[in-house]
Amino acid sequence: MAKKLGFLVNIERCIGCHACEISCKSFYQLEPNMRRRRVQELPEDVVGTPVRAFVSTACNHCDDPACKKACPVGAYTKREDGIVVHNQDLCIGCQMCGKACPYSVPMFNPVKKKMDKCSMCYDRLDVGQLPICVEKCPLEAIQIVDYNEVQPANAVSEIPTFADTSITHPTTHFILHKPGKQSRRF
Amino acid sequence: MHDLPLVIFTVLSQLAIGGFVTLWWFDRKNKTITRSTGLIISCSLVVLGGIAVLVSLFHLGQPFAAYRAILNIKVSWLSREVTFYGGFVGLSVLYTWFWLKDMPARRSLIGGIATIIGAIAIFSSAKIYMIPAIPAWNSVTTMFAFFLTSIILGPLFVGLLLAFRGELSVNISRISIFSLIAAAIVMILYFSSLQSGLPQAVEAARLTTHHFIFWIRLFTFVIAFAILSLSIKNKAMCNAKIYSFVFVLLFISEFLARFQFYETANHL
Incomplete structure (x- = not known):
């Protein structure tokens, strides 16, 4: 059976250090203001009881990628292992993929005048290395999982701030904080 | 922009x-x-x-x-x-x-x-x-609006050129009035669908109506409608000058409407 690779982001472990975001930006020498991975703070009631939570998101390498359908030049392909790859050589910079993606993942590179997005470092994966964000996370909060083989316990596909997953069926899953019990002094 | x-x-x-x-x-x-x-x-x-x-x-x-x-x-x-x-x-x-x-x-x-x-x-x-990622666009009203721009501006453009050449034998005002009534209905449907839609659609409706461009758009539309209504029964008004004026008004109206269509599109 073909693979279905996707990110598994452990929100419980993430401390919002941005190491994943910056290591990716540095590795790919991205232009100022450009990010292939973004870290953001979640609402404090994400699991019911108040917590300080961060989430790191990149391309969700969706099962039904809207970017691929919108692109007029066929610059997007979905590999057999599920990774959605953008071929910048074909891109004409129409920005339609950015509009069609519910997660606003593809970004316009103002210098190259082409779109840009996370490729799950497929060239590193192909030679047995981990994606740079996975490798550089000091808390091992990001993993690559083959969802056709493993369904991690407690993993959810939807979190607040994440757009409706029924549109493109993203492969990214999240592990949330375990709801704690709030104790109060009276 | x-x-x-x-x-x-x-x-x-x-x-x-x-x-x-x-x-x-x-x-x-x-x-x-x-x-x-x-x-x-x-x-x-x-x-x-x-x-x-x-x-x-x-x-x-x-x-x-x-x-x-x-x-x-x-x-x-x-x-x-x-x-x-x-x-x-x-x-x-x-x-x-x-x-x-x-x-x-x-x-x-x-x-x-x-x-x-x-x-x-x-x-x-x-x-x-018509993509789910932008709720304000993801509706059949987008389809109607695009066809209506064509039906509103196209016949009027040809009508005014025919009037300039003295060869206008069709009542353009009647065609335009019907298309403007259809556009008004679509406009109402559009805003009611936005108001009852996702938060991003509601925000798009708010951004649209809270901008002076929307009121200029509406004003030019209403004035054009009024002039065309008067010209249906008054043949003296069916001339090149009137059609040119109405065309300019409706072109401004459609242009501003489309401008707001793009500018107020909120992503999911």
């Missing part, structure tokens, strides 16, 4: 298609349009259609690679739009050639094919924007 080339492209291309269909239909039914008048109107529509194509290139990061935009026609509506609109412009050039050579039978045939291709181009154009 970075979507301005798309605003200009969609309005001009829809005007060109609407005008073309009107000219083809009048020529086919009435056969009263002289060769020189037909040629003038046809040429102006080709020029408008060509300007639309040129302006649309400014939206691209790589305008010189625009030809590649037809590669993904199997799945991409943008690819289909480019292909069909390109086909329409090509056929309208051929149609103009048949006006020049005064060949009515061939003109009628090519005009008919171009009409179908043009309608498919507008359909494809609307489908590009």
Whole structure:
């Protein structure tokens, strides 16, 4: 059976250090203001009881990628292992993929005048290395999982701030904080 | 403002298609349009259609690679739009050639094919924007709005040129009034669907109506409607000056509406 690779982001472990975001930006020498991975703070009631939570998101390498359908030049392909790859050589910079993606993942590179997005470092994966964000996370909060083989316990596909997953069926899953019990002094 | 080339492209291309269909239909039914008048109107529509194509290139990061935009026609509506609109412009050039050579039978045939291709181009154009990622666009009102721009501006453009040439034998005011009533209904449907939609759609409605552009758009629309209503029964008002004035008003109205369509689109 073909693979279905996707990110598994452990929100419980993430401390919002941005190491994943910056290591990716540095590795790919991205232009100022450009990010292939973004870290953001979640609402404090994400699991019911108040917590300080961060989430790191990149391309969700969706099962039904809207970017691929919108692109007029066929610059997007979905590999057999599920990774959605953008071929910048074909891109004409129409920005339609950015509009069609519910997660606003593809970004316009103002210098190259082409779109840009996370490729799950497929060239590193192909030679047995981990994606740079996975490798550089000091808390091992990001993993690559083959969802056709493993369904991690407690993993959810939807979190607040994440757009409706029924549109493109993203492969990214999240592990949330375990709801704690709030104790109060009276 | 970075979507301005798309605003200009969609309005001009829809005007060109609407005008073309009107000219083809009048020529086919009435056969009263002289060769020189037909040629003038046809040429102006080709020029408008060509300007639309040129302006649309400014939206691209790589305008010189625009030809590649037809590669993904199997799945991409943008690819289909480019292909069909390109086909329409090509056929309208051929149609103009048949006006020049005064060949009515061939003109009628090519005009008919171009009409179908043009309608498919507008359909494809609307489908590009009917995407779940932008709730304010993801509605059938987008489709209606795109076709209505064509029906509002096209016949009026051809009507005013025919009036300038003294060859207007059809009541353009009546056609335009019906299209404006349809546009008003679609406008009401659009805002009610936004208000009852996702938060991003509600925000799009708020952004639209809380901007002075919306009120200019509405004002020009209402004034044009009033003038056209008066001209239905008063034949003295069915002249080139009045139609030119109404056309300018409605062009401003449609342009501003399209501008707001792009500017207020909130992503999920």
